Amino acid sequence: MFRTGLLAALAVSLTAQAAPAPAPAPADTIYRNGYLYTVDARDSVQQALAVRGGRIVYVGDNDGAKAYAGKRTDTIDLQGRMLMPGLIDGHLHPQSGGSRLLNCSLNYESLTVAQFQSRIQACLDQDKKSGPERWMIVVNWFQQGMRPEGVATTAAMLDALKTERPIIVRSSFGHSALLNSKGIKTAKITRDTPNPAGGSITRDAQGNATGLLEDAAQDLAMNLLPPLTVAENLSASKAALAAMRQQGITSFLDAYTDPETMTAFATLQKQGKLTARAHFAVLIDLDKGATPHSAVAELLKQQKQFDQGPTRVAPSMQVRHAKLFMDGVIAAPALTGAMLAPYLTNQGTQEKPNWQPGPHNGPPSYFSPAALRATLTELARAKIDPHIHVDGDRAVRETLDAIEELRATPEGKRVRPALAHDEIVDPADYPRFAKLDVTPVLSFQWAKPAPDTVEALKDYLGPQRYAVVEPQALLLNAGARIAYGSDWPVDPLDEWFALKVGVTRTAAPNAGQAYAGKLTAQPGMPRAEVLRAITLNAAYTLRQEQDTGSLEVGKLADMIVLDRNFFTIPEEDIANIKVLETVVGGKIVYRAKDMR
DSSP: OHHHHHHHHHHHHHHHHHSOOOOOOOOSEEEESSEEEOOSTTOOEESEEEEETTEEEEEEOHHHHGGGOOTTOEEEEOTTOEEEEOEEEEEEOHHHHHHHTTSEEOTTOOOBHHHHHHHHHHHHHHOOSOOTTSOEEEEEEOGGGOBSTTOOOOHHHHHTSSOOSOEEEEETTSSEEEEOHHHHHHTTOOTTOOOOTTEEEEEOTTSOEEEEEEEGGGHHHHTTSOOOOHHHHHHHHHHHHHHHHHHTEEEEEEEEEOHHHHHHHHHHHHTTOOOSEEEEEEEOOOTTSOOHHHHHHHHHHHHHHHOOOSOOSSOOEEEEEEEEEOOOOSSTTTOOSOOSSOOEEEOSOSSSOOEEEOSOSSSOOSSOHHHHHHHHHHHHHTTOEEEEEEOSHHHHHHHHHHHHHHHTSTGGGSOOOEEEEOOSOOGGGHHHHHHTTOEEEEOGGGSSOSTTTTTTTHHHHOHHHHTTSSOHHHHHHTTOOOEEOOOTTSSOSOHHHHHHHHHHOBOOGGGOGGGOSBSSSOOOOOHHHHHHHTTHHHHHHTTOTTTSSSOOTTSBOOEEEESSOTTTSOGGGGGGOOEEEEEETTEEEEEOTTOO
16 A cells, blocks of 8 residues: 555656646747846856846746747847846936036036137027026036146136126036136125135135135035026936936936935926936035934935835835035145145246145045044934045045944944045055945046046146056955946046946047056956946945846846947947947837837
């Protein structure tokens, strides 16, 4: 009896093993015949991918994808094209980028004084409706690219224009603004106006304001500008999203937001017009009387109003980050980056320069050590991740010190701190990023020869420090998890040019002979690491890596199709890559004319 039962059970078992697996449910879309770069743990390359319900259900070869084909499945023949995860921009300013499209723009160009004046005069002449009291707002001024090198940028340049209006010219870096005399008067800036905390009013030898405002001093004029209307905010958001999906951006972090911006994006989300996963960092600023506790409480109030919960298939909004500024920028003429050693000054002549340590190493850090520690502790308790602007090596050092203390606390172990920019880091601090699990979020496009990295840095830092500016590969080789952020509109939104620079550290071919070759002797980053920085690593900083950042089964179908293969084309050709299709949650949000 026992033997008979055993044989029967064995027969049933063998029959069960031989039974074919049930066919998978048909996919909505199958991509086949492609070069699928997955950014998985092995950086594997596959042929085909299937999507159902906005998520990836298959990644593998063409034959395996056939099982997912149904009567209603849309099958796309990639014809060998490259399919990869959608780009995740870990630091940009979409509303500012979009709104600047509404203003007079100098387009980031190197200009002579005459060209500078001519361009602004043309904007004034075209705007015939505005009265003499309405500000003329000029944006995307490449301050460090003014010609000739070292030319003084003062109100006199703007006073020569034919207008009675106050003028503000905003540097593309976002850390400087230039006013004309009418603007200085309108802003009520006099000899007795003190420098605000975290900013400075540039003055001449007699103590009069020259018109140039640095960092927080810009607020003296910026606070007088008419706010964008609801319609203008909505237009700016639409323009930003259009620019992003054409670049292939499927998720982003707005690295310095406000309720008006989030209201505009929330409106688009409700209309089904949000075409990228939107993350927002609320500013923490203690200069105006706030305490760490009250500042974080205000952030949580905005989170309650705008955060839309866990990531889902359709793009939504999350408010899980705080933005802090530790310093300004290390480039001249601002020199507001917080440095460990003094900036150099020319103690000789222009013909016979003699660069020696000067009187200052940048302003005091915008957060004192005690205030930074207290703020980070409050953020950790609130489960908010800090995203901190650090440009100079002292700002980096002080921030890492504070994070090291935070990591020793129970609430500090789970935070994911990001340090944005890191343009110069003391080599002793390279390994601390990996040790403390801190992600540097870098703008690769800055690592090229240009006016802001040569004339505005080289002499002011000296050869030893200049050799390690933009330390992207140096941090990578020390074990850091590198993420990417464009910082748009500090630069034009051109992700593929930025990735090219990340690999080559070279400028565009039309930059001129003065900027030929590589920036310093540092190596570029490997191509695979450059792509990982703008996909999976950036997803990590947004706590989104379980859903996006790579092409793997179960993840959201956020992906892009390219017109050429990132890995097989010459390095310089990376800048010419065009996105043919952008997909978010399985839905096509952008398609170029020549995709199909």
